Every structure is written in C-alpha cells, then in structure tokens.
C-alpha cells in the first residue's frame with residue numbers, strides 16, 4: 564500500500580495534474596506512475612484530457628474522447644488542430660461538474676487522481692477551459708502540478724530557460740504546489756539542471772560556453788543577454804519549487820516523486836487553501852464595502868437635498884396613519900430577475916410577427 568493508505572485515517576485523494584511540452588513524456592510518465600500505484604495496491608483514478616491523442620499507454624477512467632469527437636469538432640466548426648483541441652476542451656468543460664461528481668464518489672476509496680493534459684501545452688494552460696478545470700479540481704481536492712521536462716533537451720541553456728519560464732508562468736497562474744519533473748534521466752541525469760537552479764553563475768557560465776551565444780562581432784547575442792538577466796530573476800522563483808529526476812522508462816525516481824507529492828499536500832493545505840479563503844473573503848468584503856459605500860452616498864445626497872429644500876423635506880416624512888388607513892404595511896417581496904434567463908416586463912416585442920400595412924410602416928402586435 565502507498566504511504567497514504569498506511570496512515571491511520573484516510574487522507575483525501577490527491578490530484579496530480581501533469582503538464583508539459585509535446586514529447587516531454589507526459590503520457591509515458593502517467594503510465595509509469597499508474598503502474599507504480601497499481602504495484603502498491605493503490606490504483607489511481609485517471610483522466611485523459613487530450614482529445615487528440617491517438618494512443619494512450621494506460622487505461623483512463625474518464626477519457627475526453629468518449630465525450631467529444633475531436634475530428635468531428637474540427638469538421639463541424641471548420642477548425643484546424645489547435646482550434647479543434649480548444650473547442651473540444653470547451654465542450655468538455657461544460658460537463659465538468661459531472662466529472663467532478665464521479666471523482667468525488669470515488670475519492671474515499673482512492674489515494675490519487677491523475678490528469679493527463681494535451682501536448683499543446685498552451686491550449687490547456689492559457690485557455691479559459693484549462694483554468695476552469697484546474698480551479699475546479701483544486702477547489703475540491705488537494706492538487707499538485709507535475710511539470711514534465713525533457714531533460715536531455717533541457718541541457719541546452721536556451722531550452723532550459725524557456726522551460727523554466729513556462730513553468731514559472733504556470734506556477735503564478737495556478738498558484739498551486741508545483742513539482743518540476745526532470746524526465747528521461749536514463750538518457751541524461753538531471754544534476755546539471757539542479758546546479759543551474761541553485762547557482763545562477765553556473766548557468767551563466769554554461770550559457771557563455773554554449774555555441775551560438777555570440778554574434779559575428781563576438782558580442783553576446785540579444786538572446787544570450789536576455790537569458791543572463793532572466794537567470795537572476797528566476798532565482799526567486801526556484802525557491803518555490805520542488806525538483807525531482809525520473810525515468811518514465813526505467814521507473815527511477817518515481818518514489819521520490821511521490822515523496823514530493825506528499826510534501827505538496829501539506830503545502831496545498833497550509834498555503835493554497837488559506838490563500839483561496841483569503842481571496843474569497845477579500846471578494847466578499849469588497850462587495851460589502853461597495854454596498855455600504857453606495858448606501859452612504861445615497862444617504863448623504865438625501866441630506867443635502869433636504870437641507871436645500873426644507874419645506875419639501877418637512878412634508879416628505881413617513882406618515883404612520885396613512886399606512887394604517889391604506890393597510891399597506893405588508894412586506895412586498897420583490898424578486899430580482901436575471902434577464903438572461905427570464906422574461907422581464909417590457910421585454911417582449913416579437914419582430915418576426917411585425918406586420919407591414921402598405922406604406923404605413925410597422926404595426927407592432929400587442930405584447931403577450
């Protein structure tokens with residue numbers, strides 16, 4: 564059993580959202596952690612959110628492809644591959660409450676929920692539906708983002724930096740606990756990446772010696788200078804990250820990955836949840852303040868008006884007798900109407916029924 568199921572009281576299932584650039588090895592990684600958890604007698608609940616994937620090396624409990632036919636979406640809406648994936652995700656998001664209730668039903672009997680996302684990383688991370696899905700999962704389960712990096716490719720300083728900038732933007736967007744997963748360590752160990760993260764001078768040195776970083780005059784290229792500066796800025800960001808090296812092929816580092824996931828559970832509870840509650844409380848307070856402010860301004864306007872017109876103000880008082888005479892002391896319950904959902908008085912003019920009478924212009928039928 565996993566360390567979670569050994570605990571005396573059952574912890575809430577933890578959601579792991581895997582994100583990464585195309586080819587980083589997300590699906591292979593999900594397959595690996597899936598089989599690791601099976602071997603620990605703790606099968607996870609797996610969601611595939613990539614509508615365009617042709618082959619999945621694992622069996623998903625919920626697969627977006629069962630709900631949305633991505634090819635059909637492209638045809639029907641006349642879209643290319645990226646538009647097709649985005650629209651398929653949008654369509655799927657409209658049913659995400661059902662997905663969540665299915666997950667919640669199972670969350671007592673499982674330790675982990677794993678989400679695999681589309682390879683076109685920006686479609687998931689920067690679309691409204693991607694954010695809705697991430698927020699919905701994170702507000703119902705402890706959640707961590709596993710950002711998968713192709714380690715051999717990241718050994719080029721420019722690729723390393725672009726991966727880090729991407730990771731940084733996702734961290735600040737989701738504000739969720741975050742694990743950098745350096746994948747494919749069977750091909751290239753990830754020590755260099757850890758060194759670059761802990762010592763920006765080591766990164767700058769690698770940058771200076773890497774080919775293509777100087778122009779024809781021997782001056783550092785614009786990209787080189789930019790990455791130099793970025794390495795100073797990112798120093799702060801690295802402090803918020805956990806990093807592990809894994810090989811999804813051999814299974815190396817998977818245990819360390821789950822240690823990092825468990826540490827993230829604590830971070831979720833001590834940082835993300837209080838932040839979420841603070842954000843809710845701030846929104847609520849802003850709303851109350853706005854209401855109080857507008858009431859305050861209205862009362863002040865009334866006072867000014869009364870000071871300017873004292874005679875009118877003297878007459879403009881509540882008359883209890885009048886109320887008793889007319890028997891109007893019952894509360895009147897007025898419903899707020901959502902105009903986008905319900906008819907509202909005065910709305911209804913059916914232009915399709917408008918009739919023309921010769922040159923007389925338009926004759927509007929009686930409403931109702």
Ligand SMILES: Nc1nc2c(ncn2[C@@H]2O[C@H](COP(=O)(O)OP(=O)(O)OP(=O)(O)O)[C@@H](O)[C@H]2O)c(=O)[nH]1
Nearest residue numbers: 585586587588589590591682746747750810811812
């Ligand atoms: N050597 C090695 N190869 C790996 C590892 N993980 C994945 N790969 C290979 O990397 C390639 C891409 O892996 P995928 O799992 O399809 O990557 P992905 O990120 O899901 O790709 P998309 O579906 O395009 O998003 C495949 O050829 C995998 O066999 C690893 O740990 N070591």
